[in-house]
Amino acid sequence: MTAGRFITFEGIDGSGKSTQARLLADALRAEGRDVVLTREPGGSPGADEIRRLVLEGDPDRWSAETEILLFTAARRDHLERLIEPSLAAGRTVICDRFADSTRMYQGLSRGNLRDKVDKLHALMIGREPDLTLLIDMDPATGLARARGRQGHEERFEDFGLDLQTRMRDGFLALAAEFPARVRVIDGNAPVDTVAAAVRDTLAEALA
Incomplete structure (x- = not known):
């Protein structure tokens, strides 16, 4: 794998993707790679402000159309201020x-x-990741994990199991739509097993 790669993690709430993103960053840094670990929404001061708007409050706080605009605005700021400069500098x-x-x-x-x-x-972003690692998780298990965090950013968890089930089906359909970019990893396995699968998939996909 060469430097300057853009890798994303996706999955339903509670799938373990945040943990796996952190573990991969730690593993690559241990190999001597220059790694930037970030998240969305957020990753830049402006995007972090928007994060609070979209992840907290009543589930019906925003329409889906308004959310699309808010998330895209956050992503654009994140792209300009962190992602693009880091990739240009050769960082992963x-x-x-x-x-x-x-x-x-x-x-x-x-x-x-x-x-x-x-x-x-x-129109506003114009970039896709080099590789997307989709951590696939049973929706009921994922929702129970997400609710067990007892944080303040639970607006989407409050939509319930039906949304998580539809999102899981949608993510799997997305993997079928973009097979060269999106790789599916079983997130129901133990954390260390999932982490090993992530590293193996990365080595194969970006060799």
């Missing part, structure tokens, strides 16, 4: 969620808005 960027999450959560959660998401992404 590992991001917990990116545009695929918007394609799923806003594109499918309350009507079929995927076309709007893709058009806005093409």
